[in-house]
Amino acid sequence: MSLSLSILLTIALAPLVGSILAGLFGRVIGRAGAHTVTLLGVAIACGLSFHVLYQLVWGGAQNFNQDVYTWFEIGNYHASVGFMVDRLTAMMMVVVTFVSLLVHLYTIGYMADDPGYQRFFSYISLFTFSMLMLVMSNNFMQLFFGWEAVGLVSYLLIGFWYKRPTAIFANLKAFLVNRVGDFGFLLGIAAILFFLKTLDYQTAFDAAPTLVGKTLQITQNHAWDAATVIGILLFIGAMGKSAQVPLHVWLPDSMEGPTPISALIHAATMVTAGIFMVARMSPLFELTDAALSFILVIGSTTALFTGLIGIVQNDIKRVIAYSTLSQLGYMTVALGVSAYSGAVFHLMTHAFFKALLFLGAGSVIIGMHHEQDMRYMGGLRKYMPVTWITMWIGSLALAGTPFFSGFYSKDAIIEAVGESHRWGANYAYFCVLAGVFVTSLYSFRLLYMTFHGKERFTVEHQAHGHGHDDHHHDDHGHHTPGVLEHAPHESPWVVTVPLVLLAIPSILIGFFTVGPMLFGDWFGKAIHVNEENNVLGELAHEFHGALNMGIHGFTAAPFWLAFAGFAVATYVYLFNPSIADKAKRALKPVYELLNHKYWIDELYFAVFAKGGVKLGEGLAKVGDAAIIDGAIVNGSAGLVQRIASGTRRLQSGFLFHYAFAMILGLILLLGGYWLIGQ
């Protein structure tokens, strides 16, 4: 039994067809038509992805690896478009299409009044196609295509409300920061082609052991280890896409986009592409301890220091955005200790609970008539119970409460780091443990500020009770903070159903999959770990089932750290809010540091954006204008003019004269030569 190419093609292309129909014929087919075709396309892809996963896991299907068409063929070099589908891919396909499907559904409610309705559906379906091409690829060229295509859609979606200056600033920033990552990524691909002579995954993985001992000549006296160069260059790509320090700056700003895409692209799927990529390339990364240590340090720095920023944010989406950065850091840490399946496992659980949190935040934003500032919320639980409960579920999962999905994945990562002896593992262990407290603190702070305590808003006109949604969209921000026209309300079913459907896996998926995925051989050959690096294998000896792990979790350090975060948040934000202000004043330097995000944005803007423009202006003035044109071109023209000022009259300015003179000159030259020849 093997997978059929036509099914895989249908999975990839159905969202593309939907996107094209909604994008090009949006006016013809109307709003309902647009969401119907795109929803249908993604539903087909989702259903078939489940089918593929089923076939691979229970149906006994072989892994699929086949080219679809040749992209170019030059000598021995060959690039093609093709699919490699094993369990790792199939899991990603299911996560991507499932979250995408729910986001499509949710969008019907969230974007109901937006004039760009069809365009939005076209974009998110195009995103789904691009992401599928990325995860299903069997070669580096197509990987790079998907990689940049999701970047394009992210650019379009962050700038979806293109009238907002902040949105079009954020999308340019996101694209350019990602390009910095892609710069490294492309060089990494070039290095692979140079050393392994192929762009095909399987061929490259098979040849990977030949990298050992090879070096890349950097200068005459310096050579770098080939595998390390490849590993670090590829990972620079992942740093851009998965927003790792110092390329993390674009992700918080990406919140300018509509909330459904924050859930789909900037939490559940696209930003995890870097994690997926490194896991997919595990046969290459396993050859280089140095690159893995680099990954470990970057990841742990991201995990702790971006999480800290989340504590001081007041915009509900930004808190979740910093949480996403921090969780991506956890996944990266897992990669760094060779716990690739741990990273991918956390990727999966995170996709569900983080998409849930974002969509929940979006529901709050709709309910609050497009207020995003948590300082003007509070006490919302009685207005929107479904959102309230599901957000609690998502937060408990995020904080790592035993038996919730996030517990299994995060706990495994922390233990794997503790088990690892790789350079940097001690620092990483500190960061991921401290990060648990931080995660819990900002998560419960968000819940309390939003759903509990006193209402910090007033309703100007009482709700008329006719239940219609007269909500303006995020692009209308002209209102007095904390003053609402209508009372907050629960969102329509197209919004709450996705919340419920995401809440279920947020609770359960970890419990049911932790055994096989983390400690079994579920991924098979898709993920390769050298025996001496196999920290998860070590942990597997102590694993006695998910139930046991959950019970044991209550006695471990991470749980108590999370509980401490919960206790602090409860005391400060539920019972004694004045403490927060006192702490803010007492720790002013720290608060300022976090509130300004370590001033990294300002630094980058001054150095790279302004500095780049200054450099360009300088070069234009000195190089092109002064030296080349001023001194050489016009200078020599001036010289000629002075010497032969008499011939100036010939420069009549009539073009035909010049043209004629040119032909005449040519004839004279040829004629003269001919005469000499005689």
Added chain:
Amino acid sequence: MSNHLLSLLIWLPVVGAIPVLLAGAGRPGLARWISLLVAVATFAASLALLPAYDAASGTLQLNESMSWIPSLGINYSLAVDGISVALIILTTFVQILVIVGAWEVIQNKPHQYMAAMLILEGMMIGVFCATDALLFYVFFEAMLIPMFILIGIWGGPRRVYATLKFFIYTFFGSIFMLIGLIYLYHKTGGSFAMSDMANVHLTLTEQSWLFFAFLLGFAIKVPMVPVHTWLPDAHVEAPTGGSVVLAAVMLKIGGYGFLRFSLPITPDASHEFAWLVIVLSLIAVCYIGYIALVQQDMKKLVAYSSIAHMGFVTLGIFIGFLLVRETNDPDAARLGMQGAMVQMISHGFISGAMFSCIGVLYDRLHSRQIKDYGGVINVMPIFAPFYVLFAMANSGLPGTSGFVGEFMVILAAFSANPWIALFAAFTLIIGAAYTLWMVKRVLWGDITNKHVAELKDVNGREIFMLGAFAAGVLVFGIWPEPLVHLMDASVARIVEQLAITKV
């Protein structure tokens, strides 16, 4: 007829220009339709090259030869290989779009404008077909005349400065080339045939002199840093169609010249000085990228962007010497050279499309200044996606043709020397920065002024033109293999020659 297909391609547009001129100023409609008919017929004829040309062998084919000036040994001899075929079809394709693009836009002497365009087309096709060096030179120079007229008559306010600069620059370069050709004429014992010139034995010193003579001629055409400053001025003053042809086709003649002259005739000097061309190409990518970033005029910005993108053409060609002669990796050399060729074709579509887009805006607002725009998407929702697509292609986004050539060149460059690849890959960042910053200021945002508010969206004619460019950009971005296959055997032959030393 197929024996004279190449002659037909050259002279059909030139002869076709006569009835266009005869239609006169009085009947502009007729003149437009005739020129469109001629352009379409030429395009159709150029498509006939595909079945007639045997791509598998990669040799020069469809030979035509007649004695032209027997006393000087000058022949009217023509032939094409895969690279020429690709460039000819690009030329005839772009020509249709240029004529469509000028349709209602050129109101001043439209018949002369169209006729000049058609003559220009014939001359450019001639350059791609000539196998006699002097015939090449004649077409090479003759093509300047219509371009010169196009800028000089239909150009902007500083057109005289621009045409003079354009003329002096290019003429200056080509005169050295002519001297080089005459020297070679001596060495071959009285033949201008390019194949004879390639077979002449030359010392390294001779080759070096010739190499620099050719370099001047072709580097100005490409243009390479530091002889590029004519291009932004020429573009800014040229009418839209002139800019499109200039960027889409004429610049390619520089890259084509390196393949036909520098590589086969002076292989050892080319190897000796490959570092120079590589350094200049990398300067084009990085330095020009920064200059493009700060341009205030959209046309200047795209002109500088063209220089940066053409840097990949010269880079892809000349890393071949390092790969063949130093690291002994001829397949990588093929990859790089293919990248250069694909980049030429792709840049034809993308730069043509970018200039057409700017033309569309200019026709409405009569300004090319970025600051005069802002929020165009609000009033031109059909135009906007085209503009974004071409901008993305200009930034080298995979899935568009702009990615293919640069990808191949960067991959090959890494095999030659990782540092070359590092600087070349910088285009990913700077190219996106200058292009998308322009998009941000022109397209996105709220409507900035009442002129923008009054903009009308593109009409059917403009949609056809932009759509055709878009098709080219997307088809070769998604599936470059047909284009690669068309040129591959010819590229392989050129790469084989790189290894053969003459001294």
